[in-house]
Amino acid sequence: MTFVAAQQVADAVLYEGYALYPYRPSAAKNRFRWQFGVLAPRSPKDDGEPWFAQTECLIECDDARGMDHVLSVCVRGLRPESTGLGVDTQSPAWLEGTPHAIELSGIRLAAPAEQIFELDLGVRVLLIVEASRVDSFFKVRLRLENSEEWSPVFADNRDAMLRRSLVGAHLLLAIEGGAFVSLLDPPQSAARAAADCENRHTWPVLVGDRGRRDLMLSSPIVLYDFPAVAKESQGDLCDAAEIDEILSLRILTMTDEEKAEARAADPRVRALLDRVEALTPDALAALHGTMRSADFFNPPGAAPERAFVMIGERRVERGSHVTLRPNRRADAMDMFLRDQAATVAGVYRDVDDRVYVAVTVDIDPAAMLHDSFGRFFYFDPAEVEPA
Numbered sequence: 001m002t003f004v005a006a007q008q009v010a011d012a013v014l015y016e017g018y019a020l021y022p023y024r025p026s027a028a029k030n031r032f033r034w035q036f037g038v039l040a041p042r043s044p045k046d047d048g049e050p051w052f053a054q055t056e057c058l059i060e061c062d063d064a065r066g067m068d069h070v071l072s073v074c075v076r077g078l079r080p081e082s083t084g085l086g087v088d089t090q091s092p093a094w095l096e097g098t099p100h101a102i103e104l105s106g107i108r109l110a111a112p113a114e115q116i117f118e119l120d121l122g123v124r125v126l127l128i129v130e131a132s133r134v135d136s137f138f139k140v141r142l143r144l145e146n147s148e149e150w151s152p153v154f155a156d157n158r159d160a161m162l163r164r165s166l167v168g169a170h171l172l173l174a175i176e177g178g179a180f181v182s183l184l185d186p187p188q189s190a191a192r193a194a195a196d197c198e199n200r201h202t203w204p205v206l207v208g209d210r211g212r213r214d215l216m217l218s219s220p221i222v223l224y225d226f227p228a229v230a231k232e233s234q235g236d237l238c239d240a241a242e243i244d245e246i247l248s249l250r251i252l253t254m255t256d257e258e259k260a261e262a263r264a265a266d267p268r269v270r271a272l273l274d275r276v277e278a279l280t281p282d283a284l285a286a287l288h289g290t291m292r293s294a295d296f297f298n299p300p301g302a303a304p305e306r307a308f309v310m311i312g313e314r315r316v317e318r319g320s321h322v323t324l325r326p327n328r329r330a331d332a333m334d335m336f337l338r339d340q341a342a343t344v345a346g347v348y349r350d351v352d353d354r355v356y357v358a359v360t361v362d363i364d365p366a367a368m369l370h371d372s373f374g375r376f377f378y379f380d381p382a383e384v385e386p387a
Contacts, residue, residue, distance in 0.1 A: 003074050003103075003172045005208035006215050008229050011236065013037075013219045014076060014168045018097060018238040019269050021250055023262040025094050033095065034080060034167040037201075037220030039125070041148040041164050048154070049161070052145040055171055055218040056197035057204050058181035058190055059109070059138040068177035069138060071107040073129070076100070077166030079122035082159070083266070094265045095159060097167065098122070109138050123148050123164055134193045137181065142171060142218070170202070171218040179213040182206055182225050232286045235275050245287035251276045304346030309355050314386035316357060320344040321387040324359070324379060337361065337377065341387070345376050357384050 003010070017036050020029045040049035059069060078097035100121040107115060109131040117127040128143040146165060154161035173180070181187070183204060186194035199218075206225040208215035217223070221240075230244070237247050251273060254262075263270040308317035316322065322342050326334035342359035349355055358376035360367040370376065 003072075003174060003215065006172055006217055009207055009223075009227050010076065010170065010172055010217055012229055012240055013170055013217070013221060013223075014078060014099065015097075015236055015238050015268070016168065016221055016240055018078075018168075019262075019266060019272075020239055021237075021242070021247055022254055022258055023251075023269050023273065024258055025265045026261065034078075034097075034162055034165075037077065037166070037168040037170060038162070039077065039144065039146045039166040039169040040161055041146055041150045041154065043150055043154070049165070050201045052143060052200070053169060053171075053202045053218075053220070054198065054200040055140075055142045055144075055173075055202050055204050056199055057140055057173070057183065057216060057218075058134070058186070058193055058197065059140060059175055059178045060181060061133075061136055061138055061178060069109040070105075070176040071109060071129070071131075071140065072103065072105040072174040072176075073107065073127065073142065074101055074103045074172040075119060075121065075125065075127060075144065075169075076172065077121060077169035080159075080162040080165065080167060082163065093159070095162060096266055097268075100166070109140065118147075121166060123166060125166065134196075135189075137190060137193055138178070139193060139197070142173075144169065144171065168220065170220055173204075173216040173218065175214055175216075180206055180216045181213075184225050234279060234283055234287075235272070237272065237276075243287075245284070248276045248279060248284065248287065304348050304358065307347040307349075309347050309357065309381050311381050311384060311386055316344055316347070316381070316384065316386055318344055318346050322357070322359065323385045323387055324361075324377075324383065325385050326379065326383045328380060328383065333377070342377070342384075343367070344384075345371055345374075348378070355381055357381055359384070 024030065038049045039053060040051055042051035077100055079100055080095040080097055082093045083096050102119050102121060104117055107129055113130055115129045119125045119127060124147045126145045126147050130141040132139050148164045181190045181194060183194050183197055202218045202220055203222050204216050204218040205223045206213055207217045210226055233244050237244060239247060259273055263273060305318045308315050322344060324337050324340050324342050326338055341362040343362060345358045345360055347355065348358055356378040358378050360371050360376060
């Protein structure tokens, strides 16, 4: 089983927050680092950084005994190591992250209830795998623990503690002979079992091919199912919450002195700055304003431009002519749009499965332009009257 389909997203998770704009070690936000996926030695009072991460997920079972269900796990994380470079005499040395990964294959779900693997990722780590039957599913628990001994120096020296930790720690899971169940949007048959899954310090989501459901990423940051890196992105900027274009433009405004400090601290940061400075005008322009399909908000085969909704006995879909009758007082624009003729651009569902009718207003001289940009007004079906 290969994890290639999940590699790009997993790498973005691994380096999330590694260094933040303006990427200088002297910047306040870069003096307290490694805030995601820290797996530290266990403190005596359990009052320190997390020392374990627990993943629970569901797998659909095709055969009653589960003899053909084989799980593969890839444990990944960064090991912080001191470069000896300090920002100033009052600052700790800059820690550089070295990636580590160990892949375990051939874990049979029908094997004994608990399987323990001792791993060496630069620090000692235990992976405990348990599987049990829940209705027609396998419930799998994977508990990743840092088994390094606690030292009293860790209480006052976070960097010393981090050097015996994994950061950005996460799991990649692959299943043969079955399929993972979405914990965000489980089918009705799995809703109860999914609600009982207890995930600690991690967030498991489906990744890879939407039609297969054979890969899962258990991430230390919150994601949705089937996350993806935009194809226009020229490379990881270590801050997935930022827009690449804005962050790249900000980097280009840094002074030579600021860039020199950032480059001197870490080879990954140096490569990041070099990549942004080498962007061509076309590559930079490609980062601006790309429209994405909203198919994932709609049932399979019901993309917004093909979806429809029944209003009374009338079928309303893209191209339908309607009259707007706003009644929810949701927006100040309602008073201007009341009784206006409009054309339906698509029918959408939000993450709570509520249906909305997207329209352009017929008297708007820019209606065709708005349609080409995907900029619409959205109304509840009860606020739309078929013409």
